[in-house]
Amino acid sequence: xxxxxxxxxxxxxxxFRDTEVTYTKDILRTLAIDPRQIYIKxxxxxxxxxxxxxxxxxxxxxVGTKGGAFAQISRKDxxxxxxxxxxxxxxxxxxxxFITGRVSEISKYMNSNDLAVxxxxxxxxxxxDLIEKVGRMLEANSNAIRxxxxxxTITDDSKRRLGLSKDQTIIFIxxxxxxxxLRDISFxxxxxxxxxxEKFVREKNVVLRIHFEDPDxxxxxxxxxxTTSPVENKPEIIYACLQFNENSVPTSYKIRINNYLTTIRKxxxxxxxxxxxxxxTQTIEKPESPKVEQTAQTQxxxxxxxxxxxxxxxxxxxxxxxxxxxxxxxxxxxPISQNSAxxxxxxxxxxxxxxxxxxxxxxxxxxxxS
Numbered sequence: 001x002x003x004x005x006x007x008x009x010x011x012x013x014x015x016f017r018d019t020e021v022t023y024t025k026d027i028l029r030t031l032a033i034d035p036r037q038i039y040i041k042x043x044x045x046x047x048x049x050x051x052x053x054x055x056x057x058x059x060x061x062x063v064g065t066k067g068g069a070f071a072q073i074s075r076k077d078x079x080x081x082x083x084x085x086x087x088x089x090x091x092x093x094x095x096x097x098f099i100t101g102r103v104s105e106i107s108k109y110m111n112s113n114d115l116a117v118x119x120x121x122x123x124x125x126x127x128x129d130l131i132e133k134v135g136r137m138l139e140a141n142s143n144a145i146r147x148x149x150x151x152x153t154i155t156d157d158s159k160r161r162l163g164l165s166k167d168q169t170i171i172f173i174x175x176x177x178x179x180x181x182l183r184d185i186s187f188x189x190x191x192x193x194x195x196x197x198e199k200f201v202r203e204k205n206v207v208l209r210i211h212f213e214d215p216d217x218x219x220x221x222x223x224x225x226x227t228t229s230p231v232e233n234k235p236e237i238i239y240a241c242l243q244f245n246e247n248s249v250p251t252s253y254k255i256r257i258n259n260y261l262t263t264i265r266k267x268x269x270x271x272x273x274x275x276x277x278x279x280x281t282q283t284i285e286k287p288e289s290p291k292v293e294q295t296a297q298t299q300x301x302x303x304x305x306x307x308x309x310x311x312x313x314x315x316x317x318x319x320x321x322x323x324x325x326x327x328x329x330x331x332x333x334x335p336i337s338q339n340s341a342x343x344x345x346x347x348x349x350x351x352x353x354x355x356x357x358x359x360x361x362x363x364x365x366x367x368x369x370s
Contacts, residue, residue: 004132012135013056013125019138022053030251031133037086037096042072043079049118056131058121059083059101062109065116073118078103081120085130090215097127137251140258144249148188152260161260163213171240172207173225180240182210187257189223189243198228198238206242212256222248 021027028035039048040061047069050062061083063069073081082098089095101120109115152158154167167182171192180194190208194201208221223244231237 004128004136009128009131009135012131012139016135016138017056020053020055021134021138023051026251027137030137030255032088034086034088034094037084037094039084040069041082041084041098042069045069045072046084049083052117054134056122056126056134058104058119059099061118061120062115063118065114070116070118073103074106080123083120087129087133095129097129099126099130100124136255136258139262140251140254143258143261144187144254147261149186150261151184151186151191152257153184154182158260161263162256165211165213169211170209172209173201173204174206180208183239185210185257187249187254188246189226189241190221191239191241193231193237193239195236196238196240198230201225201238201240202228208242210253217252219250219253221250221253 023033033051035050036048038051039046040063045068047063047067049069052060052062054060063073072079080100080102082100084096084098087095099122101122103118104121105119107117107119109117152162154164158164159167164182169180169182169192170177171180171194172178173196178194178196180192183191183193185191192208202225205224206222208223209218210221211218221242221244223242225240226243227241229239231239
């Protein structure tokens with residue numbers, strides 16, 4: 001299981017804040033909760049209880065009406081209470097913590113006078129361990145509906161990410177065990193290879209057993225064979241496509257499939273972002289268009305012409321011969337500047353070879369643009 005970031009924890013809390021989870025046997029097993037270690041503390045005492053359901057804002061517990069816990073919380077002004085959670089871990093120390101809250105409602109459990117359901121509203125945000133465990137489970141249940149047809153091809157890499165010990169497993173066809181090889185799996189089904197005859201396998205009820213590691217467990221998936229097909233050049237070996245019973249798919253299996261798909265999606269997004277950043281750093285600024293360069297060169301030429309054509313004021317004592325020299329000098333400079341301006345403007349114009357354009361062709365517009 002990967003590391004959950006603070007941002008992901010916040011997303012879990014925002015998305016599933018009010019989602020109530022009923023603690024069935026499957027949920028207790030998936031979350032690895034030890035029900036014998038769950039109890040409630042109040043006024044310095046503690047009493048065992050049963051967790052009925054929780055969300056990130058409240059919890060419903062079941063207590064006996066003749067015990068000390070019920071006597072304390074059923075007062076007119078009940079004190080604050082603390083609910084203890086206890087999670088087992090396969091290769092580490094158990095996780096336990098308290099969540100403080102106040103009693104908001106007390107009702108009978110299934111019309112029984114001996115048991116009562118107590119609703120506790122949390123006065124604080126639950127610890128991150130609870131948000132992570134419950135959030136992952138709720139996300140897996142949601143994706144099991146939205147992404148139920150996404151297939152995971154069994155390869156060495158996918159086996160490692162899924163925690164599959166091996167791709168060879170056992171399938172029970174009408175309670176008869178047979179060996180098979182996994183080809184792909186998904187939330188809703190699987191594809192296997194086995195020895196058999198198509199007509200004796202198709203539409204049969206099956207139970208597929210898959211051995212997972214970390215944590216070590218064997219998950220049984222009930223379903224039926226929907227389609228079969230022969231393996232090329234091997235008529236005694238067939239492909240069998242299985243469809244699982246949606247209501248009986250274990251939550252732990254959904255979490256494993258969801259963790260794999262989520263990891264692959266994050267990897268793809270990370271690679272795409274790195275590629276985008278790499279492309280942005282390698283982008284070269286586009287050069288200025290010829291029209292802009294021509295305008296700049298024309299303005300530069302005009303400014304130089306203006307500088308060369310400045311009139312020189314004549315002094316009162318200046319002779320006619322000096323004024324004649326100045327006029328002849330100015331008249332000699334102006335033609336040179338005009339010729340240079342014409343050369344610059346001609347050089348800056350792009351060449352357009354009209355003779356090479358075939359106006360009868362269907363692609364004449366593309367040639368003119370080029």
